[in-house]
Amino acid sequence: MTQPAHLHPDRLFPASEPARSHARDLYPAVKDLPIVSPHGHTDPSWFAGNARFSTPTALFLTPDHYVLRMLRSRGISYDALGIPRKDGGSIETDGRKAWRLFAENYHLFAGTPSKTWIDHSLQAVFGITDELSSGTADRIYDAIEAKLGTPELLPRAILDRFNVEVIATTEFALDTLPHHQKMETDGYIGRVRTTYRPDDVTDPSRPAIVDNLKTFGELTGENVATWSGLINAHRNRREYFRRFGAVATDHGVPTANTADLSAPEKQALLDKILAGKHDAADAELFRAQMMTEMALLSVEDGMVMQIHAGSRRNTDPLLFNERGPDLGADIPGPTDYVGGMRALLSRCGNEPNLRLIMFVLDETTYARELAPMAGYWSSLLIGPPWWFHDSPQGIRRYLDQVVETAGFYNLAGFNDDTRALLSIPARHDVWRREVCGFLGTWVGENRISRSSAQEIAAHLSYQAAKDAYRIK
Incomplete structure (x- = not known):
């Protein structure tokens, strides 16, 4: 009887020998390593209620x-x-x-x-x-x-079963984190962490941006009608999120644009946003300036900054009006990281406390932009294949395009970025198999030694994510 493809022990390994043999040898040492899931969108209520x-x-x-x-x-x-x-x-x-x-x-x-x-x-x-x-x-x-x-x-038992050492959920700036509060009260802390995602108060294309900013000020006790008050409000919320284990911020932006405006220019832009008189260009400029501001705050507090750029979100207005966001109508677009990040990197790219992880849906940027950037700037790491490219072929394309320029140690390891709890071990297994397949090919071609391949496989399967996100 033919074994189902998804159960075959050599699934996803290279088809040719000796690469497949080397991959087989590398995989057992990484197969059961603890899972570090430092970014995702699982529902925190699952772990708080454990129902x-x-x-x-x-x-x-x-x-x-x-x-x-x-x-x-x-x-x-x-x-x-x-x-x-x-x-x-x-x-x-x-x-x-x-x-x-x-x-x-x-x-x-x-x-x-x-x-x-x-x-x-x-x-x-x-x-x-x-x-x-x-x-x-x-x-x-x-x-x-x-x-x-x-x-x-039960959700907490699933984390135990699959040896999930740490998992991060993602919440918006206005979220009061009730589920994380409950876990803190229960003494269930450290394993499930939050992540600070301020898009609800940094993206003026959101219909409720004016009300959101007003609520942001009320929540933090800051005068967000002034630029300094707005930044202090973010400083306040970041500190609150860190209480619940946050080590990172996350920014879902349509472009990688950043800006470095003068103080009067920033205030004039904020005034326009709060008055509801902004257009699409103003919204883009505000997002760009806030990216630089978030980087400067990361220099202060050490939180790792994640930029998920290049998704055109909620492109079906019928679906959005009918049911809301995040239901599948998001489509990738081209991304310019070199030009887009110039202002931010010019301002603080050489700061030793800055750690920034770049994610992209535009694969043409891997070899042309992301790998050379991470191969120079000590503050930058390349995030793993994301969303549409979190797949066997996507991982192969990624490794093939970035490693020769950025090396293995300028990669952020793997995170699964999922809303589906049971897919977490599956996604990490695919990553580990593809890493072993890639390294097995290189060992077979005598490009790296077997001992180096073993070390790199373990690093990319586990330690790289801990290092990238400064998880102790």
Whole structure:
């Protein structure tokens, strides 16, 4: 009987010998290393409440925009999948029916990383080796449902099971962090951390930016109508987030543009934003200036700054108005890191306390911009393949384009950047297998020694992320 591809021990390893043999030899030493997940979007309420997941659909389907967007691309309604509407309109409330619809269309995911992650999760967590399909949908649903009520499938137990040493959630500047407060009260601290994402008060393209800034001032007790008061408000919130383990900030921006305006120019720009009289160019300039301000604050407090640039978010106005953000309608665009980052790096790029991790969806920048930049600036590291490129092929393209210029030690290791809890071990396994495959090829070509490959594989699988994010 042919073994299913997703269960084959050599999956994702190089097809040719001796590279495959070297990859096989490298993998066992990194396979079970602790998982460091320093950036992601899992729901902190899972870990605070530590309650069972309601249905298999809530675990695998509802939170995963990779899955949702593929189904939508084939004309499958979000109503039928049970995705809530802003207007409270009718949607499918039977999780089993939504699951059946997902299973009937699971063939759509052939060749995608989503299938790799889901297959891995079904096998590793639930012992399910059958392919998800219309014929197996109910049987797999029942098998998952039966285990969801067991202690080993509670969120904190899942972290234990997969040896997750640390995991970071991501919250906005106006979030009061109630779930992290509860974990602190419970004494469950250190493993689950927050991350400061100030986009809700730094991005004037958001419809509620004026109200958000007003709330920001009330929350911090600062006069955000002045530029100095605005920056003090960020200083205040960053300190609060650090109380709950934050070691990093995160900035989801459409471009990598930065600016270094004079004090009068900054105040005039803020006045325009607060008056609601800004246009798209003003919004871009404000975001650009705030990137530099966040870097200067990182020089002060040592928080690692992550720039996730290049996503055109919520490009379907119908979906956004109907259901809200982050449901699959985000599309990559070109990114200029060299020109965009010039102002920030000119101002503080040589500061020894600055640590900045660059993520990009425009793969053309890897060899042309990111690798040369990280290969010079001591403050810069290259983040792993992100979003659409967090995949076997994406990881291969990434390593092939950045390593020869930036080396292995200017890379930030791996983070999974996911909303789907059970995909975390799967994603890290794909990264570790691809790292071993890449290094195995180089050992086979006598480009590096086997001992160096072993050291680098362990570094990129575990220690690099801890070092990059200054996690002690």
